[in-house]
Each structure stands twice: as structure tokens, then as C-alpha cells.
Amino acid sequence: MALNYVWVAFLVIGFVVGVFKAVLFGQSALLSDMMTALFDAAKNGFEISIGLAGIMSLWLGIMKIGEKAGVIQVFARAVSPLFRVLFKGVPDDSPAYGSVMMNLSANMLGLDNAATPLGLKAMNELQELNLVKTEASNAQIMFLVLNTAGITLIPTSVIAMRQTIALEQHIVGFNAADIFLPTLITTFIAFISGILVVAAYQKINIFKLPVLLFIGGFCGLIALLHYSLSQLPADKMNQTIGAIGSGVILSIIILFVTAGALKKQNVYDHFIEGAKEGFNVSVRIIPYLIAMLAGISIFRASGCMDFLVQGIAGIVSFCGLNTDFVPTLPIAFMKPLSGSGARGLMVDVMRHYGVASFQGKVAAIIQGSTETTFYVIAVYFGSVQIKNTRHALACGLIADTIGLVAAIIVGYIFFWHK
Secondary structure, eight states: OHHHHHHHHHHHHHHHHHHHHHHHSOOTHHHHHHHHHHHHHHHHHHHHHHHHHHHHHHHHHHHHHHHHHTHHHHHHHHHHHHHHHHSTTOOTTOTHHHHHHHHHHHHHTTOHHHHHHHHHHHHHHHHHTOSSTTBOOHHHHHHHHHHHTOOOSOOHHHHHHHHHHHHHTTOTTOOTTTTHHHHHHHHHHHHHHHHHHHHHHHTOOOOSHHHHHHHHHHHHHHHHHHHHHTTSOHHHHHHHHHHHHHHHHHHHHHHHHHHHHHTTOOHHHHHHHHHHHHHHHHHHTHHHHHHHHHHHHHHHHTTHHHHHHHHHHHHHHHTTOOOTTGGGHHHHHHTTTOHHHHHHHHHHHHHHHOTTSHHHHHHHHHHHHOOOHHHHHHHHHHHTTOOBOTTHHHHHHHHHHHHHHHHHHHHHHHHOOO
16 A cells, blocks of 8 residues: 555656646646656556566576476575574475575675566565465565665676776776675665564564574675675776676576486476466566556656755755765665666766765765665566555665665765865
């Protein structure tokens, strides 16, 4: 129901503001621009959904091989002590654990193309356990929030874009990967916040050994990665980061195929069986995604996003706080709505203020640390035709907000100089 109110608010507020500007300020072209944005949103929603069909077919085919070979079940058993605490009502031997783990791992490595189909697979497996098919279960909400507030070990695309812009701006000796550790710290804070918020809603006691071991182990991994990668030059670091992510995914594919072959299974037929599901899932999410993008487009084209940013800037200035971070706020507001829109705003900040500026670095941290919450909710819940998302949106946005605040604070700690 919350998603319904948000969607209506996007449309109605955007329309009222657009009419107000057109009538009182003579901005008659604005209504035409809003209509164009609305139609573009419908077109983009369809193209995004259909564009997912290929990668969905590939990964669901690979996942089917891993499931038939028993490897997914091995992954599920490995993470079941932790997930038993977080995912109430999911059996210990559920293959959903393996899919959830692989989705979160792909997100950590910055492999968006791999993460989405793995996440949709996990959501479908959790839906099989869901007793009320049109209402999100506690386990599905926990998974979605962990996905939207997921840890990013390697913000590969952000690092690559920073390096490209630095070359355009003729900056010598620029370290495009200097946002690696700040981004990692920020996403870890958002991830833990997501767990705490959902646990509070669902009355889950997370202060148990498996969760504490995970948090401690991850802190150790952060320290190890920072020590190892900080010794490398920027270009070498980018190559190493890309190799790690690609190598992990390729290794998993070969592991699945090899395991199936050793068990004398027809892995090709298993792949085809799983791949057929990919197109069906892509088609099912079309109406959900178009609806969300339509609401966002009206809100953005009307200028409401600009009003929001200017209002916050005024409040921050009135409180006597430093406002150097304010130009990055449009990225923070756009990211939960549109990943590509936020990416464009990040590039705009980097080109306007300089990729090596404080604003440019904070923009990169925000882009690498936050997730497209509304998109994920629309796609993931749309794939299993869930209409009542319960507290998923509230939890996701709370985790996003904490991640945003953390990104700004961490940016000041690492990069701001008077």
C-alpha cells in the first residue's frame, strides 16, 4: 500500500507543480516536456524489461545447471547459519539461500548484470514458500532490503567513469580508485542499518553468534582489501578489481557446468530449461516498471526535485553547517528512483566542479554506495506479482537515508579540507 501512495504522490504533486508553473509563470512548454518525459518513461520501461531477457535467460540457465548439480544446495548449507537468523520461515535446505548468497556476492563485486537475474531467481524461490502470494513475506522483505542496501566491495563502473573524466580534464596522476575504501565503509554501514531496521520491524534478535561472526569477518576483509589494493597504482588497481569480479563469476559458471558433467547430467538441456524462464520473467515485470518510471518522470520533469534540493540547502545553511556537499544531493535523491539518471547527475557534478574536487568525490561515493530502491521493488516484487509490499519500502528508504548520511560524513572525513 505504501508504494501506491508514493506513486500517486509522484504523479499528483508533479502535475500540480507543472500546472502552477505553466499558469502563473508562463512556462507553457513545461507541460509538453512532462508529457514527453511520461512517454519516454513508458518506452524506457519496456526497453529495460526486454533488455533483461538475454541476461536473464543466461543466468537462469546457469542457475538451473547449478541447482540440478547440487552446487546451489551446498552454497545454501554454507550460509544457512547466518540466514537462519535473518530469514524466518525459510527451511534450512531451501535453495533460496544459495540464490540469495550469489545475488549479494554479485552486488558486492559490482556485477549488476549478474546480480539482477540472480536476485529475481531468489525472489521466485522465496515466493514458493510464501503463504500469501500477493503479499510480501518477511523473508522477501529482508532479502529486498539487503539487496538495496547491499555492500559494494568494488564500485567498478564509478571508478571507470572517474578515470575517463580525469583524462578529459587532463588531470595527471589521478587516482580514480581513491573512493574505494570510503564507498566500502558507507555500504557496510547501510547494509548493517538495513538488517537492524528490518529486524526491528520483524522482531528478529540478530545479536547471535553467526551475525556477529559475519560482521567481524567482514570488517577483517575490509582491512585486508584496503591493505592489498592500496599498494597498487590506480590503473593497476582498476585492472585487479575487474579481474577479481570477472574471475569469481566465470569460476562459478565453470564450477556449475563441471559439477553437472561429472554427475553425467545433460547440462545443455538443464541450461535450456532454465533459460526459458528468463523471457517470461522479463515480460512479467514490464507493467510494474513502466508504472514506477512514469511516476518518477512526472515528478522530475516538473522541477520538484530541484525544489527539494534547494529547500535542504537553505535548511543546512540556516543551521550554520558547511554546504559544500549540497550540489551532490540530486544524485542522492535520484539514485533510489533511477540508476541511469543518478549516473548522469554524477557525471554532471564531476564535470562542473572537477572530478578531483570534494563535490566530485562525494558524488562518486553516493553513486557507488546507494541503490535504486524503487526500481528494485518494482522489478523484484513485480516478477512474482506481489501487490502488497508491506514495510519493504519504508525499510529500504531508511537504509538509503542512513547510507546517504554516511556517504556525506565519510566524504568529509576522507576528502574535505578547509
